[in-house]
Amino acid sequence: DPKIIQKPKYLVAVTGSEKILICEQYLGHNAMYWYRQSAKKPLEFMFSYSYQKLMDNQTASSRFQPQSSKKNHLDLQITALKPDDSATYFCASSQDRWGGYEQYFGPGTRLTVL
Amino acid sequence: AQSVTQPDARVTVSEGASLQLRCKYSYSGTPYLFWYVQYPRQGLQLLLKYYSGDPVVQGVNGFEAEFIKSNSSFHLRKASVHWSDSAVYFCAVSTGGNNKLTFGQGTVLSVIP
Numbered sequence: 001d002p003k004i005i006q007k008p009k010y011l012v013a014v015t016g017s018e019k020i021l022i023c024e025q026y027l028g029h030n031a032m033y034w035y036r037q038s039a040k041k042p043l044e045f046m047f048s049y050s051y052q053k054l055m056d057n058q059t060a061s062s063r064f065q066p067q068s069s070k071k072n073h074l075d076l077q078i079t080a081l082k083p084d085d086s087a088t089y090f091c092a093s094s095q096d097r098w099g100g101y102e103q104y105f106g107p108g109t110r111l112t113v114l
Numbered sequence: 115a116q117s118v119t120q121p122d123a124r125v126t127v128s129e130g131a132s133l134q135l136r137c138k139y140s141y142s143g144t145p146y147l148f149w150y151v152q153y154p155r156q157g158l159q160l161l162l163k164y165y166s167g168d169p170v171v172q173g174v175n176g177f178e179a180e181f182i183k184s185n186s187s188f189h190l191r192k193a194s195v196h197w198s199d200s201a202v203y204f205c206a207v208s209t210g211g212n213n214k215l216t217f218g219q220g221t222v223l224s225v226i227p
Binding site: 035043045056090092097099100101104105108 | 146148150156157158159160163165204206208209210211212213214215216217218219220
């Protein structure tokens with residue numbers, strides 16, 4: 001059974017619209033993360049959460065908003081979508097937020113913005 | 115801030131040959147080092163990790179890596195590759211303060227039967 005679920009697997013959106021990417025982990029972890037992988041850039045860290053609190057935010061834009069309704073959920077809301085937002089977004093989790101704890105990744109959501 | 119360099123964008127080897135994928139990091143303190151593999155249309159899977167102790171760490175599927183502090187390197191090795199090892203390999207580093215992973219650009223490995 002998959003331990004980290006991301007929904008949807010594929011997503012097509014129009015410029016200016018808003019989408020929510022879903023992530024649920026069933027590993028009992030306390031820390032969750034979002035990363036982005038695009039054709040232009042390598043995997044880049046976006047956010048980290050620990051016990052549902054934002055720990056680190058490396059995104060320059062407020063259009064990206066993580067939302068944690070439960071300890072094992074970390075959704076990503078993206079507003080005013082732009083073509084440059086097209087990428088695969090990966091959710092990850094680890095036992096704790098301190099350096100060295102291995103992170104487990106979900107299968108990703110591939111977002112295409114037209 | 116930390117950074118990771120994987121100097122080889124693509125590596126092609128014949129099945130059964132040995133493999134080394136290079137990784138160099140930049141960080142003034144003690145890093146936590148990882149190798150991940152990404153198969154087509156899949157997420158990342160952890161191959162191995164280094165925290166401390168023996169600088170040669172063993173991972174899954176016969177992979178190993180050696181941490182050489184003096185060279186700031188963490189190269190990945192395998193004695194004999196299989197066609198199923200064809201994938202993209204990422205080296206990553208995190209630090210003690212938080213668990214943000216900084217990735218290299220990745221190396222595309224192609225194994226020729």
